Amino acid sequence: MGLPKQNRLRNPKAFQSVYNRGKRYKSPHLVMLVWWQGNSQTVAQPVQFGISVSQKVSKKAVTRNRLKRQIKAVIRLFLPRMIPGCQVVIVVKRNAAECKYEHFLRELEQLLIKAEIIHGYKREHIL
Template sequence: MGLPKPLRLKHWQDFQATYQQGKRYRGMYLLLRVLPDPRLNQSRFGIAVSQKVSKKAVVRNRIKRQLRAILLSQRPNLAGGFNVIVVVLPSAVLCKYEHFLRELEQLFKQAGIMNHGH
């Protein structure tokens, strides 16, 4: 299942603005671009997996599915009002779900979009 529509970054303008003005938080497998957007009451997410990660669409899609599942499960813990792009780095090709989960939680905390109490 994909992310619900209000939680998706859809327009290229939003992607572009988040890439250009967003703050970067880098982990071993993932890079987070975070741009505050005061118009939003929920955060919106985009996932970028380039062909540098894997030439195989099957592999890229599996990574995207795993990340979407994590974003859905973490949604209650995340603060609203941000545009977030999760960029997958080439080192993530052999990464397991648990690694993604741990690293995303860490990056969300660094970025200050994890609600307190988690």
């Protein structure tokens, strides 16, 4: 099961704008780019996610799709606690092919807290 349509980045222009304007947060297996939409009219928009898995990670589409499914499952867990108004692109690094679901869960939660996207968490709480 994928993400709801309102929470997806769909077109290449949206991905490119996040790549160009977004702030980067890194972990051992993931890179997360976050772009907060500044004005008050777009703050009510839901959080939108895009996932990028290159063929450099694995030549097999089965492996790349499994990684995407695992990341989407983690995002669905945290979606109700997220602050609206940002666009996020998650890029999977080359060494993530052997990574398990629990690692993605832990790393993505840490990145979301670091970027202050999850409700109730500030950067000072985890340091």
